[in-house]
Amino acid sequence: MSEALVTATGVTSVLGTGAAQVRALNNVSLSLNGGELVVLMGPSGSGKTTLLSVLGCMLTPTEGNVHICGLSTAGADAEELAAIRRRFIGFVFQSYHLFPTLTAAENIQLALDVRKQRGRKARARTAEVLKTVGLNHKARAFPRELSGGEQQRVAIARAIVAEPAIILADEPTAALDGTNGQAVMKILASVARVPHRAVLVVTHDTRLTNFADRVLYIEDGRITGEERPRSKIGLEELPANPLRA
Amino acid sequence: MQDVPEIQRRILAFCGFGFRLPFLRGNASEAPHVQVEHRTSPRPFTREPDMPLVLTLASRNLFQDRLRFAATLTGIVFSVVLVMVQLGLYAGFGRMVTTMIDHASADLWVVAKGTTSFEDLSLLDANLEKRLTAIRDVASVDPVVIGFSNWRLPGGAMTPVFVVASDFRQNDLLPWNIVAGKVDDLKQRGTIAADKTYFQRLGVSGLGASVEIRGYPAKIVAVTEGIRSFTTTPYIFADLASARAYTGLPPASVSHFIVRLKPGADRDRLKQDIQSAISGVEVLTPQEFANRSRSFWLFGTGAGAALFAGALLGVIVGTIIVAQTLYSSTKDHLYEFATLRAIGCAKSYIYRVILYQAVLNAVIGYTIAAAVGLIVVALTATSALPIVISKNLIGGIFLLTLVMCVVSALAAIGRTIRMDPVMVLSR
Known part of the structure; x- marks a missing residue:
């Protein structure tokens, strides 16, 4: 384990107004350390996605502080939050959110392009990450030509290609069968093998806890428990780290 | 692909x-979650750089x-x-409303005060020609006569034409784009130039046709091509005397004067000299006259x-x-x-x-x-x-x-x- 890459202290998030107002997060404090994969579990409506939004700098908490790699998000405007995401965070979404008009390689390269990493190096890096997720032969395939598992692997490649310190994954296996889900989780777990990188996976799937260093439980907007799985999958079962140390 | x-x-x-x-x-269709059969041969990643x-x-x-x-x-x-x-x-x-001005060999135009365009029928005293000629640095003065007239069609009906005339000896406002006949022949009284575009409308066959304008006989001795009027009324070129007859303009009147300068003369100074020597006229450069005509026809009329x-x-x-x-x-x-x-x-x-x-x-x-x-x-x-x-x-x-x-x-x-x-x- 290494230093905390993400810390949330006393985070409260109130969504909506008037009668529709909901306290989605209630005084949540947690940290995400380098070199660990944390699984966040909880029932629907428990506040998982809201917490992911706050930790991912997409939603400003009503109260509390969030630090990303030592930077406070307090008072940051939308562009500053986007810059933090660009610099430190990679996202993996449940529905992949690949660009249907771009090829697999272009989808990945887009994450570099928005970071102004272009040209030969960017293409080489894209090819390298595609190879790591086992899709180098699908570089020029469009998302519609890929299976769900392959699409999610492209989405993971997009999230990791710029080598962010933090990977946030929202239900990354929800749309996948067991085999593909396991494959995706192995890739995410291997990402977290480096001391200065961390992965947070939000999921309903209890089978994924095998990949976790820690499991956090959330309910009604509060962290209700934390445990360290006993039967964690060993390093030797994981693929090579797609992110360079 | x-x-x-x-x-x-x-x-x-x-x-x-x-x-x-x-x-x-x-591909136009979008179905991101639909799996299709993959191609057998993997393609390398070679996005156009x-x-x-x-x-x-x-x-x-x-x-x-x-x-x-x-x-x-x-x-x-x-x-x-x-x-x-x-x-x-x-x-x-x-461009069309200034076509006559653009094709005239004028250094200056002298027009009646308040003249709005080349087609403005305001009149000037013909005797001004002598006074203009007497001004220093004026090389020549060419009176221009314009006006509407009636052209008799073969069946006896009348159709309007717009007569343009100048002193053909000075070659200041001659018809252009001659496709048949000779401009020199226009120096004869009772001769005209007409544009072939209007022949059918004017009921004539072409060069040599004899016609009648406002009761006066005329003969087509030159044929032009492409001299079209934005008013759709055909232009007819004639000598000064014939034009006066066709338009009914009194001999003591002209429409405009075309002034040519002596070589090396200062146009702006001469313009001022004419303006101060003769009252009731305006002295315009070709560009000024063209702008005024354009402004009148384009904005004065709402077109x-x-x-x-x-x-x-x-x-x-x-x-x-x-x-x-x-x-x-x-x-x-x-x-x-x-x-x-x-x-x-x-x-x-x-x-x-x-x-x-x-x-x-x-x-x-x-x-x-x-x-x-x-x-x-x-x-x-x-x-x-x-x-x-x-x-x-x-x-x-x-x-x-x-x-x-x-x-x-x-x-x-x-x-x-x-x-x-x-x-x-x-x-």
Whole structure:
């Protein structure tokens, strides 16, 4: 384990107004350390996605502080939050959110392009990450030509290609069968093998806890428990780290 | 993926895209979760390095929905062609109303005070010729007579003509584009030049035809081509004496004077000298007289305003159509833009995608419209009011098209400003 890459202290998030107002997060404090994969579990409506939004700098908490790699998000405007995401965070979404008009390689390269990493190096890096997720032969395939598992692997490649310190994954296996889900989780777990990188996976799937260093439980907007799985999958079962140390 | 069709490549190369366009590999249909059979031979990752990814994304977004793209192009082409025709008519009209002034060999024009145009029927005293000639540095003074007259058709009916006359010995305002006969023959009394375009309307067969104008006999001794009047009343060139007879103008009156300077004379100084020596006249340079004529016919009559209003309508229609289609395209791709935002891209990156779409619309739409415009120009070249499209107008309309499409993108950009990246987590 290494230093905390993400810390949330006393985070409260109130969504909506008037009668529709909901306290989605209630005084949540947690940290995400380098070199660990944390699984966040909880029932629907428990506040998982809201917490992911706050930790991912997409939603400003009503109260509390969030630090990303030592930077406070307090008072940051939308562009500053986007810059933090660009610099430190990679996202993996449940529905992949690949660009249907771009090829697999272009989808990945887009994450570099928005970071102004272009040209030969960017293409080489894209090819390298595609190879790591086992899709180098699908570089020029469009998302519609890929299976769900392959699409999610492209989405993971997009999230990791710029080598962010933090990977946030929202239900990354929800749309996948067991085999593909396991494959995706192995890739995410291997990402977290480096001391200065961390992965947070939000999921309903209890089978994924095998990949976790820690499991956090959330309910009604509060962290209700934390445990360290006993039967964690060993390093030797994981693929090579797609992110360079 | 299929090869890029040759015709598409040619069209896009013509539009100025020097690089390869990978978006042409894209497919119109979108089904991201449908698995299809993979190709057996893996393709290496060789995305064309010379096209920015943001432009790739913009162009593929644009081409993805081909029906919408076609609708957008139709709107732009309609708009640009309308603007082109209206402004081309304006330019053509502006050129036609000054055609006599442009073809006269004048250093200065002396006209009655308040004269609005070459066709203004205000009169000057013919005796001014002597006073003008006496002014220092004046080389020659050529009286010009103009006026409407009646041309007798073979059946006995009358049709109006516009008579233009000057002293043919001085060659200051001669008919041009002579296709038959000789200008020198016009020095004879009772001879005229007419444009072949109007022969059918005037009921004559051509050179040598004998006609009657306001009861006076006339013979066509020169035939011109392309001297057309914006009033649709045919121009008839005649000598001064004949013109007075045809128009009923008294011998002591003329319409304008054409003044030629001695070599090396200062035109501005002479202009002032004439102005101070003779009252009740205005002394104009050819450019000033042309501007005044143009201003009168284009804006004094409302014709120019109507043409500009038509052009403005075209711009408004084009802007609305492009704005509507860009907005709906942006709405369709909102989750993609939100994804971009979620992965940390700056707003300016998204704006660039939308603006590139607008610019691509503009370039492709304009290219098609320009081709249509050239056809229209060719078709109207010999009409009563040809559409004139100059290089400046072509450049100006291209800039206008760009501005129109970029302004149209503002609504779409506004939609992305209100977009919340959290939406990608809700789906």
